[in-house]
Amino acid sequence: MSRLLNAQWTPERDITGVPRRHRQPCRYDAFVPDPLVGRHVLLPADVAADVSDAERAVQRLNASGIPYRGYEAIARLLLRAEAVASSRIEGLEIGGRRLARADAAREAGVVEDAGAAEVLGNIDAMRAAVDDVARRPRLDVEAICDIHRALLAGTRDASWAGTVRDRQNWIGGSSFNPCAADFVPPPPDDVGPLLEDLVGYLDSDVHPPVVQAAIAHAQFETIHPFADGNGRTGRALIHVVLTRRGLSPHHVPPVSLVLATRSRDYIAGLESFRADGHEGVAEWIATFAAATSEACARVAGLTDGLVALDHRWREALGSVRAGSTVAQLLDEILPRTPITTVAQLVRLTGRSTQAVNEAVDRLHRAGVLRQTTAGRRNRAFEVDGLVDLITGFERSLASPAADTAVHPPVRPVPHRAPGR
Known part of the structure; x- marks a missing residue:
């Protein structure tokens, strides 16, 4: 008992x-729970x-298959709230765009944002530990x-x-x-x-x-x-x-x-x-x-946002040949890499640097990718709308109404980027 x-x-x-008064001896009650093994529920x-x-x-x-292919990126960023304590590091104040940019920089072997790198390290450590223990x-x-x-x-x-x-x-x-x-x-x-x-x-x-x-x-x-x-x-x-x-x-x-x-x-x-x-x-x-x-x-409600992004990308691109590098990026890679580099895409697709560069150029001209940086000198590309979708979803999870316009967040979440 x-x-x-x-x-x-x-x-x-x-x-x-x-x-x-706080240095005086005093009495308290410590709670000892019932054991779990053999407990009937x-x-x-x-x-x-x-x-x-x-x-x-x-x-x-x-x-579910295709509708959730972008959830991997979103789930990973959501783990910041599981893996870090805001009293220790500024994990809950580091937005999805900053984390994604630091992740792309880290992929390129550059670590310039120590705060974001620490958050990413905690996220990766938690995922690795949970996966290891679960197996x-x-x-x-x-x-x-x-x-x-x-x-x-x-x-x-x-x-x-x-x-x-x-x-x-x-x-x-x-x-x-x-x-x-x-x-x-x-x-x-x-x-x-x-x-x-x-x-x-x-x-x-x-x-x-x-x-x-x-x-x-x-x-x-x-x-x-x-x-x-x-x-x-x-x-x-x-x-x-x-x-x-x-x-x-x-x-x-x-x-x-x-x-x-x-x-x-x-x-x-x-x-x-x-x-x-x-x-x-x-x-x-x-x-x-x-x-x-x-x-x-x-x-599941996030699916609508992912599908809408996919439709927007494909409409901007027009016809895409099946089996092409562009098709592979749209179907498999971009929904889970909010900010990426050509080198990372070469590794993820297994295609040549030339093929990836040509695909990236087409995606960039169509507005599906926007050029940015990962670190101070590394050219990177942000996937149109994905970081904002992630941020909006994370903020909605902190609203009891699932909509920050109806009820503001009741716990710390990243700020929405100005003008977005």
């Missing part, structure tokens, strides 16, 4: 610069239907530590990345002590056994994938096993579960971004998971399933 452990907080040493018929709807939505997203035949606690280690690599906290905490932490309230905290996770001595139980549950298939992702995420956030970076790691676990279970082999919908937009429901759901037995777990799973369905619907 879950339980509250009443404990006394005493400052480890005499702290200067802290109000006296009762889902009312309506929640079971919500879960089925969510899983079908994820399956449709991953089974492992068995999971252990070290797998979770590997994700955490990857997410904190290159930050000022890298020295303790992947290290399970050995002291009490807390959420909300005072930054000096846990006595007025909104939530106090389990004491350090309970963290190890709870993590072992969590990976045992992650290695099972007793529950449907969406249910497992919901429960694993909530349990991880309840354990809060690291000194910092728990939110990012907990969100990464959603990707691990849905990928590992085969529900989302290609595209994991931006579930956590929808949950972040609906933060009040998210927090209430976690509180229900921790406090209200079977009914509370069902309430949290319903919240998570609804966010999953909404995330898939938002991505």
